[in-house]
Amino acid sequence: MNLLAEAVGFGLVDAAVIALAAVGLSLQVSVTNFINFAYGDFMSFGAYVTYAANAAGLNFFPSVAVGAAGTGLLGVISNWVVFRPLMRRKSRTLILLICTVGLSFIVQNAIVMIWGPNAEHYSVTVGNALHLGPFLFTPGDLILIGVAFTLLLALHLFMQNTKFGTALRATSNNDDLAQACGIDTGRVVMWTWAISGMLCAVAGVGLALETNSLRPTTGFNELFVVFGAIILGGIGRVYGAMLGALVIGILTEVSAMFISPVYSGALAFTVVIVVLLLRPQGLLPSRGRSA
Amino acid sequence: MLYFIADLLALGAINAIMAVGLNLQYGQAGILNFTYYTFVAIGAYIGAVTTMGHPPVPASEETFILQWNLPWPVALVLAGAVAGVLGLFMVLVVIRRLRSDYLAIVTVSLGFIVWDLITNYVPLFNGANGLFNVPYILNGATASEITYTLEVFGVAMVVLAVCVWVVRSIFRSPYGRVLRAIREDEVVAASFGKATTSSRVWAFVLGCVMAGLAGALLVFYVNAWNPQGFLAEESFILMAAIVIGGPGNYWGAVLGTFVFVELLSEIERYLPNFGNGALVGAGRAVLIGIVLIVVIRFRPDGLIPERWLRWYRVPAGGGQGGAAGSQSRGEPRRRLGWPWLGQRSEI
Numbered sequence: 001m002n003l004l005a006e007a008v009g010f011g012l013v014d015a016a017v018i019a020l021a022a023v024g025l026s027l028q029v030s031v032t033n034f035i036n037f038a039y040g041d042f043m044s045f046g047a048y049v050t051y052a053a054n055a056a057g058l059n060f061f062p063s064v065a066v067g068a069a070g071t072g073l074l075g076v077i078s079n080w081v082v083f084r085p086l087m088r089r090k091s092r093t094l095i096l097l098i099c100t101v102g103l104s105f106i107v108q109n110a111i112v113m114i115w116g117p118n119a120e121h122y123s124v125t126v127g128n129a130l131h132l133g134p135f136l137f138t139p140g141d142l143i144l145i146g147v148a149f150t151l152l153l154a155l156h157l158f159m160q161n162t163k164f165g166t167a168l169r170a171t172s173n174n175d176d177l178a179q180a181c182g183i184d185t186g187r188v189v190m191w192t193w194a195i196s197g198m199l200c201a202v203a204g205v206g207l208a209l210e211t212n213s214l215r216p217t218t219g220f221n222e223l224f225v226v227f228g229a230i231i232l233g234g235i236g237r238v239y240g241a242m243l244g245a246l247v248i249g250i251l252t253e254v255s256a257m258f259i260s261p262v263y264s265g266a267l268a269f270t271v272v273i274v275v276l277l278l279r280p281q282g283l284l285p286s287r288g289r290s291a
Numbered sequence: 292m293l294y295f296i297a298d299l300l301a302l303g304a305i306n307a308i309m310a311v312g313l314n315l316q317y318g319q320a321g322i323l324n325f326t327y328y329t330f331v332a333i334g335a336y337i338g339a340v341t342t343m344g345h346p347p348v349p350a351s352e353e354t355f356i357l358q359w360n361l362p363w364p365v366a367l368v369l370a371g372a373v374a375g376v377l378g379l380f381m382v383l384v385v386i387r388r389l390r391s392d393y394l395a396i397v398t399v400s401l402g403f404i405v406w407d408l409i410t411n412y413v414p415l416f417n418g419a420n421g422l423f424n425v426p427y428i429l430n431g432a433t434a435s436e437i438t439y440t441l442e443v444f445g446v447a448m449v450v451l452a453v454c455v456w457v458v459r460s461i462f463r464s465p466y467g468r469v470l471r472a473i474r475e476d477e478v479v480a481a482s483f484g485k486a487t488t489s490s491r492v493w494a495f496v497l498g499c500v501m502a503g504l505a506g507a508l509l510v511f512y513v514n515a516w517n518p519q520g521f522l523a524e525e526s527f528i529l530m531a532a533i534v535i536g537g538p539g540n541y542w543g544a545v546l547g548t549f550v551f552v553e554l555l556s557e558i559e560r561y562l563p564n565f566g567n568g569a570l571v572g573a574g575r576a577v578l579i580g581i582v583l584i585v586v587i588r589f590r591p592d593g594l595i596p597e598r599w600l601r602w603y604r605v606p607a608g609g610g611q612g613g614a615a616g617s618q619s620r621g622e623p624r625r626r627l628g629w630p631w632l633g634q635r636s637e638i
């Protein structure tokens with residue numbers, strides 16, 4: 001029972017990382033309507049920029065802010081250079097998807113070229129584990145969960161209570177109609193890339209902290225877990241992505257108790273495929289619009 | 292130098308088989324298969340375990356299934372068949388219910404599951420260490436390296452010829468037109484009473500068979516195979532090469548694969564290592580990514596568009612009916628030159 005609680009606790013930490021990334025990706029998918037294979041590499045990029053800023057002498061938390069800003073900028077630039085021209089041409093989803101694969105090559109290998117292929121470490125660590133009730137958390141875990149919770153709450157308030165949030169939701173619902181209502185959808189798309197980039201940078205830093213190593217492939221390897229979360233939640237549905245992250249995070253940790261942990265990734269994918277086949281609209285009941 | 296060219300030719304022929312197969316799936320049937328290399332790997336493993344017999348070096352402690360001692364042509368056919376069956380199983384599960392982009396995610400996920408199982412379940416194909424000492428085919432055990440390379444090249448060319456012949460027949464047959472119609476718009480094709488699902492399923496399976504054949508040839512040539520040989524990246528690069536070369540057109544696919552999968556990696560092997568040790572390999576991938584995006588942006592039909600195969604058979608203003616005829620009707624015949632300014636249409 002104790003082991004189970006600990007596994008659930010680890011799952012919560014995983015879920016915090018996955019949720020940040022999944023919400024960012026879900027936001028982007030809901031607005032742009034294509035899935036981004038380069039998103040995992042954006043995560044690595046954010047983590048590496050943070051690493052560089054930290055190595056240059058900045059404290060850790062300001063470094064994360066620098067990493068987030070850098071990744072947001074990367075998102076905006078890639079939208080501007082790669083995706084906006086294609087979306088103007090009304091390219092098919094398939095084409096955009098292949099473009100994101102190309103972008104993934106570029107970002108991942110540019111990281112290799114700049115920072116080298118070997119694993120790096122942050123100067124800070126997650127600290128020693130503490131017993132909190134039945135759970136086993138490190139101070140780093142708690143900060144990570146807190147940061148994830150705060151950011152997602154802030155995003156929720158932003159989406160629901162600001163004019164821009166309303167514009168964003170309208171664009172994701174129907175961009176032609178939004179444009180007809182006078183919403184500058186181009187600007188909304190640009191800011192969506194920025195926000196999703198920032199969220200995924202924080203997720204990337206969390207991932208590198210938790211695994212205590214940062215490689216150029218760190219984000220890419222996590223990408224499919226993030227896909228799993230957004231598929232479970234229903235593609236393009238931001239709140240579903242949070243639920244999906246929770247399910248995937250806890251599932252992979254708890255399943256490691258019963259089957260060899262090397263297969264937990266395969267198990268997560270199997271669940272994803274089964275859900276995609278049986279409930280393509282995700283776990284949550286659909287509200288008219290299913291992605 | 293001579294060996295370098297022979298090696299290039301042999302690998303080129305094997306890669307061309309993959310290109311033709313993947314192109315059938317993506318270029319003709321419009322199925323985005325991001326895990327094509329998994330089928331290559333299955334072919335390689337089956338080709339290996341059906342020819343290796345008991346572990347050739349007992350002390351090596353290789354464990355794998357079957358341990359048959361079949362002649363290599365049988366193993367080759369078997370490799371294609373197993374890859375095809377796996378492809379059939381996979382495509383039947385997913386094709387009916389999913390939009391093309393989710394299908395792409397599912398293919399990657401399934402590929403990862405297969406990779407995970409093969410890597411971690413040692414009794415199957417010797418796990419992460421992979422298989423080595425796969426026997427040579429023909430007289431490879433005694434022949435010189437260059438002779439063997441040329442022999443493999445010959446065998447691969449025969450297989451390639453068969454594959455190209457099959458794809459050509461499909462391309463020109465009514466079935467090929469149905470496939471392209473589905474690729475352009477599945478709903479329209481279905482409303483004309485075409486069996487859209489089964490058409491795509493068979494195109495996918497044929498493509499997987501070709502992957503299996505290529506994989507078996509590859510393992511006969513390099514004599515070893517392990518899970519590092521079929522990471523997701525390999526499939527992505529292959530797909531990128533097809534898109535750059537020109538999907539829907541096997542010449543473009545073969546050319547793209549030759550240049551981007553093979554020539555670049557061979558050149559990379561002969562470049563001195565500088566910088567942080569991975570600079571050259573990473574530079575190649577960045578180059579592929581940039582070329583991919585530039586091509587999609589400015590030349591969405593790829594470097595050799597599908598229509599090149601059509602315009603010389605379809606006279607302007609006339610034609611054999613169907614999509615090809617109606618598209619080229621009334622179009623000026625200026626594309627006899629290097630058609631950089633040809634009419635743009637989506638892939």
